[in-house]
Amino acid sequence: MAKITLTVNGEKRSADVEDRTLLVNFLRDELKLTGTHVGCDTSQCGACTVHVDGRAVKSCTMLAAQAEGCEVVTIEGLAKNGKLHPAQAAFTECHALQCGFCTPGMIMTTAALIKQHPQPTDEQIVHGLEGNLCRCTGYLNIVKAVKHAAELQKAK
């Protein structure tokens, strides 16, 4: 067992976790933050993407213990003061979600992507979304939503 303390969505959380506990399982099972999804077991799909110290990370690729002392933001913590993050707003405005299962991961990836590239090119967007799978949209509206999110962020 490992004792960990980390900040999740601005709140300090401590817990004893099994050494092998993945960050995603800690978030979902211990903290009941079920907005972070698990879509595969080979770290391909990106449904579990969260922010760890400001970077988009697939939370199935790290152990909860590795997040000791880290600042973690999940989809539940992205909207601030009741106001949607530009990435969230862009996804609904562009109809970039259908079933919604990949969406939290897509949005967390997008939020990090437009922070890194405030005016992303098509190439940067496609590259940035390489690790996120969607089965519903064919990605056309997702690519649009990333561009739109960048515009919304700029207008903020």
Next chain:
Amino acid sequence: MDTHHSHLFEVGGAKLARLEDLRLIKGEGCYAADWALPNQAHAAFLRSDRAHARILSVNTAAARKAKGVLAVLTGEDAVKAGYVKPLSMLTFAGKDGKKASIPERPVLAHGRVRFVGDLVAMVIAETALQAQDATELIEVDYQDLPAVVSPRATLEPGAPQLHDNVPGNLCFEQEAGDAAAVEAAFAKAAHVTKLRLDVTRVAPNPMEPRACAVAFDTASGKFTVHSPVQGINMMRMQLAAYTGVADDKIEVVARDVGGGFGQRSIGYPEYVALMLGAKTLGRPVKWVSSRSEGFLSDSHGRANYIDGELALDKDGTFLGMRIDWIADLGAYLHPAGPVSPMRNPVTCLNGVYKTQALYGRWRVALTNTAPVSAYRGAARPEIAFAIERLVDEAAAQMKIDPAEIRRRNFIPTDAFPYKTPTGSVYDIADFHGVLDKAMKLADVTGFPQRRAESEKRGMIRGLGFSTVIENSGAGMFPKDEIRLEVHADGNITAYSVSHSQGQGHETTFAQIIGDGLGIPAERIKLRQGIGEQGLIGNHTGGSRTIVGAGTVCHIAAKKLVEVATPLAAEQLGVEPSQVAYAGGEFKSTASNKKISLGELAAKKPLVVTGEGKFGSTFPNGCHVAEIEIDPKTGVTEVTSYVTVDDCGTVINHTIVEGQMHGAVAQGWGQIFGENIVYDETGQMLTGSFMDYTMPKAGWIKDITIAEHTTFGTISPLGVKGMGESGCTASLAALTNAMMNALRPLGVPPLDMPLTAHKVWQAITAAKKGK
């Protein structure tokens, strides 16, 4: 792009394209793995690691003693419970009046395993990890048996036999059409085109892995099953049939469903095993599938292996078509699995053409592979692919323009309603109009110039299209019901059986009801998957929801006004004839007094149930694909893709376009990469997202979408259904474009998937041959 961003709602400062979006973008959806039932235990399955073997013994002693383990169940428990016979919907008679041979499938394998992933044992423990750990302590003694994975080889004499009651691995055989007429047509043909048209096995892969949590109430004997569904009734019917438990003792609960594509419409043995586990243990039991398990054991799609022949006269008129079709259903039959390939291809066997002589033979074959069921289109894409590939090859062989050969054979626009040789009635369509619009949007006249420009750059360009039709509408349940409940604040809850797996029912249904009542759509909240409402209705599948449940939303709204009018009259102290309804309010025409729907509901519960039953509709369309191949690498880029569809009245253009994007992407995936591959021993070689080609961002750069609608006659809304048409049309359109590019080099027809490797090899082989 022909885009209409209608129906955007303002919620909390953000424009919402759909009413369901807000919770989903905030991470507040509730998918199957998100259920946490009080005191729940966790299950893990031990699956067969071989394709075909006798089970000599299963030793669970060590697993039972492992930390946290509560129970271990095996095939013996499944047999003891009598959970051995899944429902089969393949009930109709086939060739010579013979019914299907249906194999048994104990929910945990008993005596034999028949595919890699077959369920051998279920461990239930306090935690999911404990359950998983304990599965590794189970010792199974197998005696290997020869396996067969090829759908053609499995029907050959001497093939390994899967089930004692299915001789020759042939479950069912049927014929359709007129063999003698086809014989005569081929005898007088000036030209015959023959093709092998295999439509490969793919994984539907909705992004949400399967999950299921079952609670059993000992006092009432009632099961509550939380699982992803396409409709709760379809799921309950199958679970009841598998277990012999009465319908009213099973409640299926579902909220958000993370994609479906046919994969969700099955009452899987895992779910039934969990029912057994919950009952045995007296505690809720939950299981969440990993993606690796999913690849092995979720239903697969397509897997139809077709030989086709088209007979033409010297002018390119289609005289007759003959097909020989093997549907590979895997090791067992999913309840509706074999029904799609037996029924849908027959319904649209002539496609969009007036071909009179048609004949087909269909065989349902078993192999040592994962069971197959409906996948977006459910054999509609397969028959469309077969017809449209034959037509295109025939045109090329006869040196007739591919658009021209289609025009010569289209059912004329003034011939509707049109009775087809296999007995369908196409109610209304305009195939010429659809084709003309698509050709124009794709700038087909400019293609030779674009091809020449590509050639200058050392590239090979091709253009191809498909003109297709598919059956939708009619469902298997006796009717579709929608219940509307008015609340005192004037808001309305609508209840539906048909369950969204991403199609946006909460928005589309609200729009229809809102339109019918003259109130904003945001005032209507759709609830799906509420078993206690006891509604009858079809699941979401076959593109039929808008025709069934969607139309009934309209009917229910009208009924609500009808039912509420006398109630309002009573309150207003006038005759019903003196009451006018508009915008959620009833007004007395005699005075200025008025009363709203909400005020009426505050006085007395105001609930109505609308219902309707609908026949088949026939959405249709033309897709045009243009591609460019780099002959040095075989890498293909789709340079443009145009869709023109007639799905009848469009309720929400944004949603319809989204459905088209997704369906075309799935067709695209199948043509250029997706393929479930087993080696000859039955081991899956494509069991993860590392090995299986899922379309990714950037694959498709743009799709030009347009509508060419005729008002459907089956629904008063004029809707025909959509959702699957992108798959139905894209398989052939993309393949035809590829062959249009490759044919001049001497490349023979290629089987999907057309990977860069395969294309490069074909180009290289053709060059050597010259």
